[in-house]
Amino acid sequence: MCSDGRSPTLNLAVPSEVGMIYLDNAATSFPKPQQVYEFMDAFYRKTGVNPGRSGFDLCLVAGELVDETRELLSSLFGATDPSRVVFAANATDALNLAIFGLVGPGDHVVSTRLEHNSVVRPLWTLHEDAGVSVDWVSFDSRGYVDPQEVIGCLRPNTRAVVMNHASNVLGTVQDVAPVGRACRERGVHLILDASQTAGVVPVKLDALGADIICFTGHKGLMGPMGIGGMVVRENVEIRQTRAGGTGVRSAELRHLTDYPYRMEYGTPNLPGIAGLHAALTWLRHVGITEIHAHEMALWQTLRDGLAQLDGVTLHGQDPGQGGRIGVLSFNVDGFEAADVGTLLDVDANIACRTGLHCAPLLHGQLGTHRLHGSVRLSIGPFSNLGHIERAVAAVAEIVAMRRLTESRQA
Amino acid sequence: MPFLECSGRRLRLSDEGFLVHARQWDDDVARLLARTAEGLAELTDDHWSVIRCIRRHYLARRRAPQVRAVCQETQLSLKRIYELFPSGPAKGACKVAGLPRPDGCV
Numbered sequence: 001m002c003s004d005g006r007s008p009t010l011n012l013a014v015p016s017e018v019g020m021i022y023l024d025n026a027a028t029s030f031p032k033p034q035q036v037y038e039f040m041d042a043f044y045r046k047t048g049v050n051p052g053r054s055g056f057d058l059c060l061v062a063g064e065l066v067d068e069t070r071e072l073l074s075s076l077f078g079a080t081d082p083s084r085v086v087f088a089a090n091a092t093d094a095l096n097l098a099i100f101g102l103v104g105p106g107d108h109v110v111s112t113r114l115e116h117n118s119v120v121r122p123l124w125t126l127h128e129d130a131g132v133s134v135d136w137v138s139f140d141s142r143g144y145v146d147p148q149e150v151i152g153c154l155r156p157n158t159r160a161v162v163m164n165h166a167s168n169v170l171g172t173v174q175d176v177a178p179v180g181r182a183c184r185e186r187g188v189h190l191i192l193d194a195s196q197t198a199g200v201v202p203v204k205l206d207a208l209g210a211d212i213i214c215f216t217g218h219k220g221l222m223g224p225m226g227i228g229g230m231v232v233r234e235n236v237e238i239r240q241t242r243a244g245g246t247g248v249r250s251a252e253l254r255h256l257t258d259y260p261y262r263m264e265y266g267t268p269n270l271p272g273i274a275g276l277h278a279a280l281t282w283l284r285h286v287g288i289t290e291i292h293a294h295e296m297a298l299w300q301t302l303r304d305g306l307a308q309l310d311g312v313t314l315h316g317q318d319p320g321q322g323g324r325i326g327v328l329s330f331n332v333d334g335f336e337a338a339d340v341g342t343l344l345d346v347d348a349n350i351a352c353r354t355g356l357h358c359a360p361l362l363h364g365q366l367g368t369h370r371l372h373g374s375v376r377l378s379i380g381p382f383s384n385l386g387h388i389e390r391a392v393a394a395v396a397e398i399v400a401m402r403r404l405t406e407s408r409q410a
Numbered sequence: 411m412p413f414l415e416c417s418g419r420r421l422r423l424s425d426e427g428f429l430v431h432a433r434q435w436d437d438d439v440a441r442l443l444a445r446t447a448e449g450l451a452e453l454t455d456d457h458w459s460v461i462r463c464i465r466r467h468y469l470a471r472r473r474a475p476q477v478r479a480v481c482q483e484t485q486l487s488l489k490r491i492y493e494l495f496p497s498g499p500a501k502g503a504c505k506v507a508g509l510p511r512p513d514g515c516v
Contacts, residue, residue, distance in 0.1 A: 336501070338498070342477055343488060345477070347489070
């Protein structure tokens with residue numbers, strides 16, 4: 001670690017107003033690059049008009065920023081047509097649009113037990129309300145789903161495979177490409193939840209065989225909350241489950257069917273899009289590969305440090321077993337997860353996430369639902385070696401605290 | 411739904427043992443909850459300090475206080491609060507103080 005507290009690889013200084021060790025980047029990355037805050041503020045003050053709605057010049061300037069952001073995202077996700085980048089409020093919003101717009105009565109869907117409730121709940125709703133049948137494929141002890149097992153679940157009436165690219169609890173990046181190839185051969189839609197991987201590892205439509213990639217702007221993409229969306233492959237036509245204003249061709253009483261209007265409704269989140277634009281520009285400058293290398297070096301230190309502590313159980317954290325992101329989940333013997341989080345917060349000033357992480361099927365398979373979930377530490381670009389060393393030391397103190405209590409009771 | 415019998419009253423508890431109607435709480439209820447839920451035979455001054463701090467915040471704002479605030483006001487470390495209430499400030503102390511279970515990601 002550098003003497004000024006900066007990380008040795010990325011050299012990103014943590015702003016002084018961040019008065020804690022923030023290891024909850026899988027919930028939302030924090031802090032954001034300074035450029036994001038500054039650009040959002042400046043753009044919205046000078047250009048905060050409704051993009052594409054009116055005819056004056058400033059409106060066109062705002063519209064250009066929206067278009068440029070679509071182009072940046074199109075490039076990031078390997079799409080060929082930027083108009084097929086659709087903005088939504090977040091990944092959950094985009095997943096709802098995609099799932100309810102593609103799956104209907106009589107359909108079959110394959111998903112996994114790694115999924116977040118942004119996938120589980122829409123599919124569960126379709127199962128209960130529309131008779132959609134769903135196969136939930138389990139993951140192995142390392143935290144990976146076998147792609148052949150997913151493929152083996154495909155049936156003649158399978159409409160879609162919906163799966164996440166990386167687990168928000170275990171941090172394991174799934175081997176999606178074989179599933180994507182099989183889906184395209186069979187005409188099945190692969191809807192990929194890239195909430196944890198967009199901006200963290202390469203996520204490309206054709207390389208993964210996805211028809212739809214859903215993303216959020218406020219995690220690895222380093223943008224603000226409230227902006228996300230999806231990238232839709234050409235010739236994939238999602239049924240509309242909403243309708244409303246598009247700002248263009250207002251005489252048509254039926255909602256427009258061409259993208260992006262097809263899937264966008266009402267005034268867009270311009271400050272959010274501006275922030276995402278600045279974030280994408282920052283990511284290009286710093287480099288996704290460099291950020292991931294930095295985060296994984298820290299993950300390795302964190303993983304090795306916690307693995308040495310008796311009484312700490314790591315979940316799906318075997319190194320060298322496949323793709324990973326900087327997310328680590330664990331439990332401490334004798335403690336509920338929430339108590340470890342409280343101790344980390346109050347005693348060590350470390351922010352983490354405890355509980356079920358909106359992934360009830362995953363914790364059900366791990367058996368950690370009985371402990372009310374696990375503790376998750378998640379690393380971001382602004383994390384540094386000092387943060388990780390302090391986190392390991394803080395967990396060691398919690399382990400020691402339990403031992404002390406047990407010895408007093410004995 | 412489980413009940414707690416206290417001084418001739420029958421008080422409703424949630425499935426996790428939290429008092430359903432916070433206004434029914436009093437010191438006798440606290441002692442009983444401490445004994446039945448936390449295994450505490452008696453409540454010391456430190457216990458009462460934590461309980462009254464949580465209760466005061468709850469009555470003022472209708473939510474549990476931040477743990478930091480409890481530590482600051484009571485001058486007790488978090489480790490000490492865990493010694494006092496083995497289930498911790500949320501599931502232990504808040505329960506004895508008659509608060510509903512704090513909502514969270516579980």
